[in-house]
Amino acid sequence: MSEQSLPLESLPNRRPSLMRSLAWKDAKMIVPLTVAIVIAVVVFNIVGLGASLLADLSSQNRLVASTMICCLLSYLFALGVAPTLVGNEEEAGTLAWLRTLPVGWASVTLSKLWVSVAGLMLVWFVGGILLLLQFLIIANGPKETWVDDLLSPTGAEILQASTAVAMSFLILAISFVCSFLFRSPMAAVVAFFPAFVVIMLGISFVNEQMLEVGFGISYGRFVNFTPSVQAAMVAVPMVAFAGLIGMIYVLAWQRLRGQGRYEHWTARSQAAFQLHEAPVSMRLQRPSINGALFWQQIRHIGPFAVPLLIISLGCCLFASWNMSHSINQTRVLGLAFGSIVIGLSATWIGGLTFFSDNVRRRVAFFADRGVSPSRFWCTRVAVSGAFLLLLIGCVAIGFWMNQDKTSELSLVVIAIVLSIAWSQSVLISMVVNRPILGLFGAVVLWAIWPFSVGWFYAIYQDYFWTLGFAVPVLLFASWRLCRFWMNGETGKKFQARRIAYLALALGLPMFITLGHRYVTLPATDSVWRNQMRNQDLPAPKKLLAKTSWMPWSSAVSMDALSPLSRSGRTFTPANYVGRLANEEQEKELLNRIDQEIAEQESIGDHISWAELSQVLVGSTQATPWISQWHTSPNRWIEIAAQDLLSYDPSEVQVKSVEALLVWSTRARQMIVQGDEGIETLLRVAEPSEQLAVLSMLWWNESPETAAEIERLRELLPTDQLRRESRRIAIIDHWQTFDRQPWDFDSGAVKNFAGDTMLTRQTGWLRIEQIRSERMVDQAIRDLLYRIESANHLAGDPEAVWFARRWKQAMFGPLDGKEELRITNVSRSSTMIPWVQSLSDHEQRINALYRR
Structure with missing residues (x-):
């Protein structure tokens, strides 16, 4: 029954039940992502605390690291919850099914927004509790000046904390806009980055013009602003946020009412799963199995990997230009944003390797037709690995533009880090049932690596190259597990093998490092040591x-x-x-x-x-x-x-x-x-x-x-x-x-x-x-x-x-x-x-x- 034949106003007694059902359905859909992010916040703080103690960091640096963890994971949740709620339903076909229910499109949209906001606040709440516990432990220890400053926060510190929370809501709104705008959840994720950059640049430009034209203040000068100036600076992001909410409702109306181009997309998506007979032509030759698999993988990955490469190249060029022409603060921001984008690009290129095969278990098609697991794995990984090499090439271009400020060793280190992010994402994309969850699970797993091995390689900095041994281990793991995954044997033994391979990839580089340190130990001279211990020396007359x-x-x-x-x-x-x-x-x-x-x-x-x-x-x-x-x-x-x-x-x-x-x-x-x-x-x-x-x-x-x-x-x-x-x-x-x-x-x-x-x-x-x-x-x-x-x-x-x-x-x-x-x-x-x-x-x- 459509909304035109049975308006929502005619069923007032059923609205609370429908809203609760919608909210319950959406909450169950984001439970895995929410649980993964919350666990990551807890584990990151525990592992980060242990690593900082081993690295002998100060209490202030430990608290700063924990704050960064909470902020980054909250931003990651805000980025991933919208594709999970909208994109997963689109791929499962339930978004079209919602149009047959006696519920308005606005209620569906509102349910998704409220559930995502509740999940985001839960992540912030858990992170805040952990930060509070760490701060209480530090405050009860030796008193330091910065502790007293935090006990009586100033307006600037409160503004910084509020800005971090507001940024997560802005990311959430942009993510919903991209998710309703693009049918594919991966396309929504890829489109997020240029959209985020454009919106942030637009807010900065409007603020700059408003301050310089309206108030005669140079943008970037941090002076004591009057209340009117502060209100104007807050009003610009608020207007932008309100505009994004409006766009969400407009795009949701088009998507949920089936208006315009979305009907064409839905028809194409339904036709994609229908059995088609190949046209008969004497000029067409039957492609080889390898050629068909390669072509299919290129069609699946190319539309998403190419934009990621273009965005990464732009970030590399921007960061290179910043290193030569910008002030220190802008340079740091450019390098930080570029590093995050490049790291996410490597992770998501790896996550795309088996992304399409996980959608509705399409991989069963190849298993039923006798495609060899090794052939299937090689064709999938080869195409994804080629895009990884192109990404490393984009980074190399940025290094080439700043030869006087960079080194070949730094490029090797970055290549190792990107290869690890890619290879573990290849494994995660295979073992996670929900494809979009696999993308963000791979990001969480990739973020665990610095906290798991960072303390060790802060000591053995010359042995960073040993991390490269994790890449073949992770690729070998995905190859060995491919046969079980194709046959649908993903039970407890499968998960146990996956965890064992991840632990091996994590521990093997450290084992090789310690092994090399042990093998190169200087030989002990027992005879000389015994002679030194038995030397008769004159006894002192006075006790020192x-x-x-x-x-x-x-x-x-x-x-x-x-x-x-x-x-x-x-x-x-x-x-x-x-x-x-x-x-x-x-x-x-x-x-x-x-x-x-x-x-x-x-x-x-x-x-x-x-x-x-x-x-x-x-x-x-x-x-x-x-x-x-x-x-x-x-x-x-x-x-x-x-x-x-x-x-x-x-x-x-x-x-x-x-x-x-x-x-x-x-x-x-x-x-x-x-x-x-x-x-x-x-x-x-x-x-x-x-x-x-x-x-x-x-x-x-x-x-x-x-x-x-x-x-x-x-x-x-x-x-x-x-x-x-x-x-x-x-x-x-x-x-x-x-x-x-x-x-x-x-x-x-x-x-x-x-x-x-x-x-x-x-x-x-x-x-x-x-x-x-x-x-x-x-x-x-x-x-x-x-x-x-x-x-x-x-x-x-x-x-x-x-x-x-x-x-x-x-x-x-x-x-x-x-x-x-x-x-x-x-x-x-x-x-x-x-x-x-x-x-x-x-x-x-x-x-x-x-x-």
């Missing part, structure tokens, strides 16, 4: 104490190690620069230097390193480098010496050199006796001796200077003392390092001479702990050999070898990347610059003796 930042003992004063202060007062270098100091200051300084030289039991009680170094260097250009003394004293000496010129030393400078040599000898003797360790060697003995030798080499040659140099050379530590102090300090500290546990939770970080081995992000992996320990063993074994054999003149190759292994021990798989982003000086190396300075220092000592 430790501060939170540096080991120390009663023998070495903190002033001897402090670069910028003495007795709590800021040290001014200009007050102690050679002859520039007045006589009274110079006498007071000489007196304290003599007291320090005469001291037998301690170092630095009367004068500090800062005073002695500035007396000798006397360079204001080198002064800023003194703040890096605790990190790398040898590097500071190298920088300071670059500005030195030949000069006649003053009495205070000669005395300063003498004090430094006394420090070096006294510290080395304490180390040999077991009273001091490697910290005193690296922070007192070595830099003091190096600075003293450098200073004497820069003195002018004269009889007086030669006599002073001859006297000071006698104060240099002997070669035997120098070697023995280094050997004992390193062996003693290696034994301490060998006993240290890997315990990042308690804050007892394993370190060698202040060089922290690994971080919380990488240190929890046992394989990296073993690798770091073996790298330390190799580096220390070679260093001890150089020291004991007096082979310091081997030069740079050995120092480079040591530095390479030491960095691998410190940073693990992040070697070369972690070092670039570190800004905290406490994470810089102490051992590497010292080892690199050994060869140069020995050459300077030989030059001093030849002088």
Whole structure:
């Protein structure tokens, strides 16, 4: 019965029942999509939280990531619910059946709108609850400024949250317009992107013209707008939204009343399933099976894949132009939108592989006629794979346009990501009964990958290529399951195999990475380790104490190690620069230097390193480098010496050199006796001796200077003392390092001479702990050999070898990347610059003796 013969107004008592039935039917239709999105929101937050903890992200970054997850999945639901409600009914034929019921087209449309809005609000509600739980956990932890800001949100923050929700409703309205406009749900999805871009550009253009013409405000300047301006800016999107609602009703009226071109479409859709006899002609030859399958797949995929390629190419060109001509904010937005569109294009091209075969189980036609599953799979996947290659070619064009800002490695990474998105969509398009649900299920599954493997490849960045092994696994899975799918054997065993293949694709790249790290582990030298553990070293006379930042003992004063202060007062270098100091200051300084030289039991009680170094260097250009003394004293000496010129030393400078040599000898003797360790060697003995030798080499040659140099050379530590102090300090500290546990939770970080081995992000992996320990063993074994054999003149190759292994021990798989982003000086190396300075220092000592 049509609506013309039995108006809705004549049946008032049946309207609530019909509306409830329509709403119930629509709700059941979107239940799988709603459940999938809600589960994805929960799983993404759980997996994302675990991944962020493993990646050692801050609480603020974790909350931002969770917010992005909720927004993106809500947008995905808004995009997919309209094709599910309208497109699925069109393909099932129920949309035409609705016209025979005593219910108005407006009621059908209203039912779909209300059900989709309810589902969207449910997704936002679940996401908001999860965000609230995370925020409450963070708020009960250590207080941070940004937490207090969120507890009292400003108008701008409330506006941002409202804008995110309003955007989802705008996407929902555009999706309904496209779904009613196009008969195919896939065509509606493809048409969404250009429609969205056009509408957003239109809203921006109208806002710009309104602000500049109506209010005289330049668009893009974020100033304190008056209430009238704010109302005008809100009114434009509201008018656009109202226009979209009107278009939905107009298009729904045409579709549901069967007016105009939709009758022709319906006739074509009904005729498509009728049996037709091929025309008899002597000129036509029977096509081969492969040719027919290829042609059929091209006809199915081409009308949708070609627009996706054109849209992706446009996004690539726009993003490339943005990288060269736009401001940073616009550039980021262009890259973000382009990345989403290209990723969705790869996913949906893969989802189209078996899309048409799933509609009304058309695949049974091929199974009944004996088409080989392998032949069927190859023809379907080959056409879809060809479109994927074209998509990668579109991305390559964008990279070619920005050769100076991109790299071939980035293109390879993008190709791997797109291939994974495509291959898992091929598998999903086969196993999901509802085709349109398979498209959006593939997007959800693709979005799970970054959270599932992102934490792992944030550690093993050089092994990102191993993700490529997931592609053949997923393709093999779809090939193996094709026979069961064609025969309709899609029960529990079929689903179990699918899940097993997905788990294998997820775990195989990580297994290969860990396997390679294990196979390339340095060999352990058990004999050498046992010898090191059994070395008899002198026992210390006094128990060493430790501060939170540096080991120390009663023998070495903190002033001897402090670069910028003495007795709590800021040290001014200009007050102690050679002859520039007045006589009274110079006498007071000489007196304290003599007291320090005469001291037998301690170092630095009367004068500090800062005073002695500035007396000798006397360079204001080198002064800023003194703040890096605790990190790398040898590097500071190298920088300071670059500005030195030949000069006649003053009495205070000669005395300063003498004090430094006394420090070096006294510290080395304490180390040999077991009273001091490697910290005193690296922070007192070595830099003091190096600075003293450098200073004497820069003195002018004269009889007086030669006599002073001859006297000071006698104060240099002997070669035997120098070697023995280094050997004992390193062996003693290696034994301490060998006993240290890997315990990042308690804050007892394993370190060698202040060089922290690994971080919380990488240190929890046992394989990296073993690798770091073996790298330390190799580096220390070679260093001890150089020291004991007096082979310091081997030069740079050995120092480079040591530095390479030491960095691998410190940073693990992040070697070369972690070092670039570190800004905290406490994470810089102490051992590497010292080892690199050994060869140069020995050459300077030989030059001093030849002088």
